[in-house]
Each structure stands twice: as structure tokens, then as C-alpha cells.
Amino acid sequence: MFAVSTYHAANLQxxxxxxxxxxxxxxxxxxxxxxxxxxxxxxYYVSVGSEYMAFDLNKVPGSPMEFHHNDSGIQYLDEGPLQxxxxxxxxxxxxxxxxxxxxxxxxxxxxxxxxxxxxxxxVDFILPGHLYTVxxxxxxxxxxxxxxxxxxxxxxxxxxxxLHRVNIDIDSSLDAVNISRLTMSPGIVYYSNVVxxxxxxxxxxxxxxxxxxxxxxxxxxIVYDGLGLxxxxxxxxxxxxxxxxxxxxxxxxxxxxxTWCAGTNRxxxxxxxxxxxxxxxxxxxxxxxxxxxxxxxxxYNKVIATDGVGHTxxxxxxxxxxxxxxxxxxxxxxxxxxxxxANPSFExxxxxxxxxxxxxxxxxxxxxxxxxxxxxxxxxxxxxxxSDVDTAFDGRSFIYLKGSIQQNVQQISSGILYKLSxxxxxPPITTAxxxxxxxxxxxxxxxxxxxxxxxxxxxxxxxHLHTFYFRPNTNSSDVxxxxxxxxxxxxxxxxxxxxxxxxxxxxxxxxxxxHTVGLHRWSSIHASWNFVDFxxxxxxxxxxxxxxxxxxxxxxxxxxxxNNFGYNYNITLIHSSQVHVTVVAxxxxxxxxxxxxxxxxxDNTPPVINQVHDGVGVDIDGQTSNIxxxxxxxxxxxSDIDYCEWSIGLQPYGNELQPFTKTPDVKSASISFDEYxxxxxxxxxxxxCHNNAGLFSTATSDGVTISxxxxxxxxxxxxxxxxxxxEYSPGDYYQQDKTSVRIKWSGFxxxxxxxxxxxQFDGESIHLKNSILGINKQVSYMVMTGLDLxxxxxxxxxxxxxxxxxxxxxxxxxxxxxxxxxxxxxxYIYYQFRTYSGFVDPLKAVNLSIYI
Numbered sequence: 001m002f003a004v005s006t007y008h009a010a011n012l013q014x015x016x017x018x019x020x021x022x023x024x025x026x027x028x029x030x031x032x033x034x035x036x037x038x039x040x041x042x043x044y045y046v047s048v049g050s051e052y053m054a055f056d057l058n059k060v061p062g063s064p065m066e067f068h069h070n071d072s073g074i075q076y077l078d079e080g081p082l083q084x085x086x087x088x089x090x091x092x093x094x095x096x097x098x099x100x101x102x103x104x105x106x107x108x109x110x111x112x113x114x115x116x117x118x119x120x121x122x123v124d125f126i127l128p129g130h131l132y133t134v135x136x137x138x139x140x141x142x143x144x145x146x147x148x149x150x151x152x153x154x155x156x157x158x159x160x161x162x163l164h165r166v167n168i169d170i171d172s173s174l175d176a177v178n179i180s181r182l183t184m185s186p187g188i189v190y191y192s193n194v195v196x197x198x199x200x201x202x203x204x205x206x207x208x209x210x211x212x213x214x215x216x217x218x219x220x221x222i223v224y225d226g227l228g229l230x231x232x233x234x235x236x237x238x239x240x241x242x243x244x245x246x247x248x249x250x251x252x253x254x255x256x257x258x259t260w261c262a263g264t265n266r267x268x269x270x271x272x273x274x275x276x277x278x279x280x281x282x283x284x285x286x287x288x289x290x291x292x293x294x295x296x297x298x299x300y301n302k303v304i305a306t307d308g309v310g311h312t313x314x315x316x317x318x319x320x321x322x323x324x325x326x327x328x329x330x331x332x333x334x335x336x337x338x339x340x341x342a343n344p345s346f347e348x349x350x351x352x353x354x355x356x357x358x359x360x361x362x363x364x365x366x367x368x369x370x371x372x373x374x375x376x377x378x379x380x381x382x383x384x385x386x387s388d389v390d391t392a393f394d395g396r397s398f399i400y401l402k403g404s405i406q407q408n409v410q411q412i413s414s415g416i417l418y419k420l421s422x423x424x425x426x427p428p429i430t431t432a433x434x435x436x437x438x439x440x441x442x443x444x445x446x447x448x449x450x451x452x453x454x455x456x457x458x459x460x461x462x463x464h465l466h467t468f469y470f471r472p473n474t475n476s477s478d479v480x481x482x483x484x485x486x487x488x489x490x491x492x493x494x495x496x497x498x499x500x501x502x503x504x505x506x507x508x509x510x511x512x513x514x515h516t517v518g519l520h521r522w523s524s525i526h527a528s529w530n531f532v533d534f535x536x537x538x539x540x541x542x543x544x545x546x547x548x549x550x551x552x553x554x555x556x557x558x559x560x561x562x563n564n565f566g567y568n569y570n571i572t573l574i575h576s577s578q579v580h581v582t583v584v585a586x587x588x589x590x591x592x593x594x595x596x597x598x599x600x601x602x603d604n605t606p607p608v609i610n611q612v613h614d615g616v617g618v619d620i621d622g623q624t625s626n627i628x629x630x631x632x633x634x635x636x637x638x639s640d641i642d643y644c645e646w647s648i649g650l651q652p653y654g655n656e657l658q659p660f661t662k663t664p665d666v667k668s669a670s671i672s673f674d675e676y677x678x679x680x681x682x683x684x685x686x687x688x689c690h691n692n693a694g695l696f697s698t699a700t701s702d703g704v705t706i707s708x709x710x711x712x713x714x715x716x717x718x719x720x721x722x723x724x725x726x727e728y729s730p731g732d733y734y735q736q737d738k739t740s741v742r743i744k745w746s747g748f749x750x751x752x753x754x755x756x757x758x759x760q761f762d763g764e765s766i767h768l769k770n771s772i773l774g775i776n777k778q779v780s781y782m783v784m785t786g787l788d789l790x791x792x793x794x795x796x797x798x799x800x801x802x803x804x805x806x807x808x809x810x811x812x813x814x815x816x817x818x819x820x821x822x823x824x825x826x827x828y829i830y831y832q833f834r835t836y837s838g839f840v841d842p843l844k845a846v847n848l849s850i851y852i
Contacts, residue, residue, distance in 0.1 A: 125253035221247025225321035242286035243301035253308030324535035330595035402489030453522035603639035603693035614704035622803030
């Protein structure tokens with residue numbers, strides 16, 4: 001808060017003539033000197049009373065009159081416009097007359113030192129060796145002719161004669177004597193003592209008030225640009241030149257006047273803006289210029305102090321004030337993709353990683369430097385943790401930090417704006433409530449605090465994104481991330497430092513970038529911006545959050561100094577609402593410029609990812625190609641999709657083959673691997689999609705097998721199942737049923753499983769083919785009915801097909817269909833046996849006849 005300055009207004013010894021008058025029912029009041037350099041004067045309240053600070057003579061007793069400030073009033077020197085008010089009052093007749101003042105017009109007389117041709121009748125200081133005159137006219141009141149003579153003595157005390165005595169008697173008709181070439185020491189007061197003698201021998205001594213020799217020039221002070229308490233370097237008025245100064249001193253004759261001018265060159269007496277002017281004893285000056293000064297031009301105010309004997313200081317210039325009549329300009333910006341951080345995701349260590357599954361089992365602080373990430377140094381507890389599933393924000397690893405971690409960043413540019421971002425999370429401790437954790441990040445000479453929101457009974461890792469902007473003042477600087485909590489650590493991943501790149505302004509884009517974070521029951525908002533001003537530096541940014549452009553009902557305007565970003569961790573953002581961020585940039589000349597963000601849709605829900613399909617179309621379970629493809633459907637009706645990432649692993653949500661990588665398309669991706677990496681393996685695609693609110697969802701596919709080896713048929717068997725219509729069993733590979741065929745097969749194998757079988761049945765005029773799903777992988781059956789098979793021989797073949805659609809070699813079998821009844825050709829059947837010792841002997845024939 002700043003109060004109105006009344007320093008000049010309280011100077012009651014100077015008033016504008018004719019401005020302060022009164023009549024029976026009103027008082028004419030002139031005000032001068034009230035000032036407020038910050039927000040200006042708006043109005044005045046005037047009361048009239050019969051005593052100090054009273055208000056009993058107001059027109060309405062107790063109620064002051066209100067008058068608005070008038071900037072168009074008469075300018076009085078450098079003290080601003082004159083405020084002239086007519087104040088209505090009650091009757092003003094009850095007053096007393098002042099006592100009569102007697103005016104004496106006869107001047108007094110005294111012994112005085114006077115410098116010839118100088119306007120003062122009595123000087124107190126002279127230059128060394130300078131001629132001066134001692135006068136005593138009308139000092140001695142005596143009758144004419146009663147004074148005989150005068151003697152003159154110069155002394156260091158009144159009535160003395162220790163320095164000089166005029167050797168001759170001075171005639172009584174004279175009343176002045178010139179003194180010259182008298183050796184007088186600086187800093188000592190010398191008195192002129194005149195002795196008058198009467199003819200009767202009486203004498204009277206009268207002394208002057210003294211004179212001092214001034215042999216040194218005044219001491220120069222400091223000249224400020226502008227009229228305030230401090231020197232200004234920039235001003236937003238191009239038609240005004242103003243200055244103030246202090247510190248000019250002269251311990252002898254004193255400073256009696258100042259002269260001032262203004263020019264565009266500091267180092268000489270050239271005053272091409274305002275010529276030299278006598279300012280008197282004022283220590284400030286302001287004047288309007290006939291011609292406007294060019295934007296960006298520097299004005300130098302120059303002052304010379306003169307003492308009582310004419311000594312002057314050298315020209316004392318100010319440091320200059322730059323004219324800036326243009327406000328800052330908001331500009332669009334982007335972030336260069338290059339990251340200045342080495343090993344940003346802690347993928348490289350001294351050789352060791354803690355497994356994600358061991359976090360709750362082992363003491364993470366009880367380890368050696370083997371777990372320390374390369375390119376980083378630590379203070380306190382630090383451990384690199386690795387996971388082969390969807391855990392790390394970037395890559396496959398991250399760190400547990402309970403202390404601080406530091407890296408020296410090289411090849412940065414001093415004065416350039418850089419974005420520093422990273423993610424943090426609570427450790428995955430099950431069934432535990434973990435309160436907010438505070439951390440700090442330092443880059444160069446700036447340090448900021450960040451928060452990790454309370455976690456309630458969740459064992460998963462929820463990453464918090466933090467974004468800061470820094471402008472280093474050296475070409476190398478240390479980035480330090482610290483844990484400010486002594487009791488528990490947190491996880492850190494994906495540390496980035498990116499240069500900010502200025503872009504051409506576009507009407508369709510906004511210069512204020514905003515993102516929100518909504519995790520657990522907490523939310524925060526983060527905004528960043530960039531302004532430029534080529535004449536004067538930007539001294540302050542203030543920002544606000546509202547439900548409409550320019551509004552500030554969610555967060556009132558708050559200053560962030562000269563930071564190019566702002567964040568609010570203590571804010572409630574309503575789902576499906578829209579917020580706007582307004583930023584005001586103020587330059588050193590006091591000019592302001594506003595910039596607005598686009599409306600930010602608040603989204604507290606992550607994207608919805610439908611099933612992830614292996615392949616470029618419908619989901620496949622196998623392929624022979626070494627090109628891995630995936631497609632998915634993702635939606636986010638509130639804030640839309642920002643980008644998607646995908647990883648490839650050997651297990652659901654795994655990343656053994658490829659860590660998360662941003663996809664050019666938000667709904668599909670493809671990559672080629674060397675055959676030896678993925679051949680004969682089942683790989684799983686994991687997709688992670690982020691919305692514009694900073695939330696993300698993850699989904700995985702059911703896996704796809706890569707193989708070019710067909711199923712094995714080495715032990716496969718195909719059989720035609722006999723079917724009998726009589727009490728007699730048919731022979732192998734024969735049947736008399738012409739309407740159906742039953743086939744059984746088994747023994748086909750594939751390491752990734754049989755997807756289907758291809759069954760083919762061919763004859764002279766019959767060609768049948770069908771695919772059978774491999775429901776029973778051990779024994780499979782097929783029955784063909786409704787046939788009308790001619791009597792002939794048929795061939796049946798079976799081929800197995802795996803999920804890569806590769807067929808095995810065919811396994812064949814034959815069957816003959818015969819519906820003809822056998823014909824009796826002969827009624828006797830002749831058998832011949834050979835017997836031996838009562839048993840059938842193959843060496844002896846036995847003839848047997850059977851009658852049919």
C-alpha cells in the first residue's frame with residue numbers, strides 16, 4: 001500500500017497568489033503538491049472548521065465536500081497541476097480583526113563587506129585575494145562634525161586587530177575603504193572592526209558580521225532522472241524531461257543556485273533537448289517539450305551547482321533515461337526437441353538396478369554406488385529402479401530419491417529462456433496413505449518448490465508433471481532436484497531441459513500455454529508465456545485465472561516477478577468446466593500488455609482406449625513378417641487426445657523390445673525388427689495415450705506370434721472311421737455307406753498352437769474341401785453327411801494351420817465305397833493244408849472241400 005504524498009502540500013509558506021480567498025458563504029481553496037506516483041489521485045475531501053481539524057463550518061456539518069482531481073489545471077513549476085475548489089460553507093461573519101501592523105521603511109545600518117559591482121549589500125564570502133570594500137555608512141549616529149577620524153582593523157574576532165590594520169587614519173568624511181591582496185586563510189571568519197574617534201577622545205567600535213574566504217568549488221552530487229525518490233531508467237512520456245538531484249554541497253559559501261539542461265550525449269555540455277536553465281535552489285525540475293523524443297532515445301539530465309562566490313561544479317550528468325512509449329509484446333514460442341540433460345531417464349547406471357518388485361522388500365537406501373545413474377551426482381539416498389512392464393514414464397527405469405540429485409548442464413546460452421520439466425510419483429506402497437511431499441528444483445540462481453499430491457490406498461505409480469522456466473546467467477549451470485521431506489522418498493523420471501524458440505505470431509494461436517494436472521482428489525494448473533520489449537526490460541508479470549477471458553474470479557491477479565511461468569497447486573478445477581488464464585506484463589517504463597490463453601477444458605478423466613489390435617486391421621494372433629503393427633481406438637470427449645505412445649514386450653504391458661515411444665499417428669503404429677529378435681516369439685503391444693489435460697490411460701494387446709515354421713505332421717495320423725450297416729464289420733479302407741464319411745485325425749503339433757485344419761476329400765467326380773477350427777488339439781473329428789458317393793476309391797487329406805496361417809504338409813488316407821452284393825461263382829471252396837504230427841504243417845498239404 002502507498003499513501004498519498006503530502007510533503008509538498010504541507011509547505012504552507014508558498015501559495016499561489018489570489019487563489020486563497022473567502023466570502024460570507026464560501027471559501028476559495030487552492031491545493032498544490034499532492035502526489036501519488038503509483039495509482040494517481042482520484043478525489044479530494046475538504047472540510048472547513050473554526051479550529052484545527054474541525055469541520056463545524058461545513059455546509060452540511062460533519063460531511064466534507066468531495067472534489068475530483070483535475071489533471072488539466074495550471075501547472076505550477078514542477079509540482080503538478082493546481083487544484084482550485086469553491087467550498088460552500090456556513091455563514092463566516094464571526095471573526096476578529098488582527099492588531100495593527102506598523103510599517104518601518106527606514107533601512108538599518110551596519111558595518112558590511114561589499115564586493116564592487118555585486119548586487120548584495122553585504123557579502124559573507126569572497127574569493128582568495130579578491131578586492132572587497134568595507135562600508136559603514138550611517139553606522140555611527142553622531143552630530144555632524146563631531147567625529148574626528150576612523151580606523152579600520154581586520155581581525156579573527158570582533159573588536160580585534162590581529163590580521164590587518166589600515167595604517168592611515170581615515171577621514172571622518174569617508175565611510176568606505178577598499179581592501180585587496182590581503183592574505184586570508186580559507187574557513188576562517190574575518191571581522192571588519194571600524195573605530196570612530198571624536199575630538200574629545202571618545203571612541204566607538206562597530207564590527208561587521210564577518211567575511212570568509214571560499215577557495216574550493218562545490219562538491220558534485222547525484223542526478224536522478226525523473227521526479228521520484230529513485231532514479232528511473234525508463235519513462236513512457238516522450239514530451240517531458242524531468243530530473244531531481246541531491247548531494248551537492250559547499251561547506252564554505254554554500255550552493256546558491258543550480259543550472260540544468262538535457263541532451264542526448266552524456267559526456268559533454270551539449271544540451272540539444274533543453275538548453276541550460278537557471279533553476280534557483282530547486283532540487284527538481286520538469287518541463288514539457290515542444291518536440292517528441294524518438295522511442296528508444298536516451299535523455300541525459302545535466303546539473304551544475306554554483307556557490308556563493310561563483311565557484312561551480314563540473315557538469316554532473318545522470319545515467320540517462322530511455323524513452324519507451326510501447327508496451328511489451330506477447331510472442332508465440334515452442335520448445336526445441338533437443339534435451340540438454342544427459343541420461344534423462346536414468347537408463348544407464350554403474351551396473352546395477354533395483355527391480356520394481358523389490359521396492360517393498362529391500363531398503364532402497366542400503367545400497368552402494370552401483371545403483372547410481374551415470375552423469376548424475378547424489379547427496380543422500382538414491383537408487384535406480386528398473387521395470388519391464390508399463391511403469392516408467394519414459395524408458396524402462398527411474399530413480400527413488402530421498403536426498404538430492406545433481407547434474408552440470410553444459411552448452412547452454414546465458415540469457416536464453418529454457419524449460420525444465422520432469423515427473424514425480426509416490427513409491428508404489430500398497431494399502432498406505434502418503435501425505436503431500438515437497439521437493440525443490442534449482443537451476444542456476446533460481447530455485448522453486450513443487451508438490452506431490454496425497455496418495456490414498458493406491459499401489460500403482462501415478463506420475464505428476466512439473467514444468468518450470470529458467471533464464472541462466474552463465475553458459476553452464478547445475479540442475480538440482482531435492483526431496484524436502486525427511487521421512488519418505490519419491491520417484492523421479494524423464495528430466496528435460498529444452499530451449500525456448502520464438503515463433504512468428506499468429507492470429508489463430510495464443511501466446512499463453514496452459515496445462516492442468518488432476519490426480520487423486522487434487523488438481524493444479526500451470527501456465528507459461530513469453531513477452532519481449534526492445535526498449536525497456538520487463539519488470540513484473542501478474543497472472544489470473546477466470547471462467548472467461550480476462551476474468552479473475554478463480555485466482556486474483558498475483559505477481560510472479562519476472563518468471564515466465566506461474567502455477568497454482570491450491571486450486572479446485574471442476575470437471576467439464578473451462579478456464580482462461582490472463583497474463584499482464586509490465587515493463588520498466590510502467591507500460592502494460594495483456595495476453596490470454598485459449599479456453600482450457602478441465603478434464604479429470606483419462607482417455608478411453610478400446611481394444612488394442614495386433615496388425616493393421618482386425619486383431620491377428622500370428623504372422624510371419626518381422627514388421628510389428630498395431631491399431632487401436634481411443635477417445636476423449638472432454639479434452640481430446642494430445643498424443644499416444646507405444647511399447648513392445650514379451651509379456652502383457654511389457655517393454656523388453658521397445659520402451660514407450662511417441663507415435664506419429666494417435667491410432668496406429670508400425671515398426672520393423674530384425675528377424676532374430678522376434679522370430680518364434682509372442683510379442684505384446686502396450687499403448688499409452690495422453691489427453692490435453694495431462695492424464696493418460698494404458699492398454700495392451702492379447703499378443704501376436706511371429707513364426708514362419710509350419711505345424712509338424714511327423715506324427716500325424718488320419719483314419720476313416722468304419723461304419724457298418726450289418727452285423728459284419730467292413731474291411732479297412734472300405735465302406736458301403738455312400739451318404740456319409742467319418743474322418744478322425746491326431747498328432748499334428750505346433751509350438752504356438754493349431755488354429756485350424758484343412759480337410760480335403762477327392763474322388764473321380766467329388767471334390768470337397770473345408771476348414772475346421774482346432775478346438776480339440778489332440779484328436780479331431782469330421783463327419784460329412786448328405787453325400788451321394790458313387791462306388792469308387794476316394795482320397796482324404798488333412799493339413800494343420802497355425803496362427804501364422806502356415807499349413808503343414810498333408811497327411812493322406814484312402815477309402816473305397818462299394819455297395820455291390822458279392823456274387824457266388826463256385827459252390828465249393830477248396831483249401832489245402834499241410835499237417836505235421838497232428839498240427840497244421842506247412843510242409844504237408846491237406847485237401848479239404850467245403851460245400852456251399
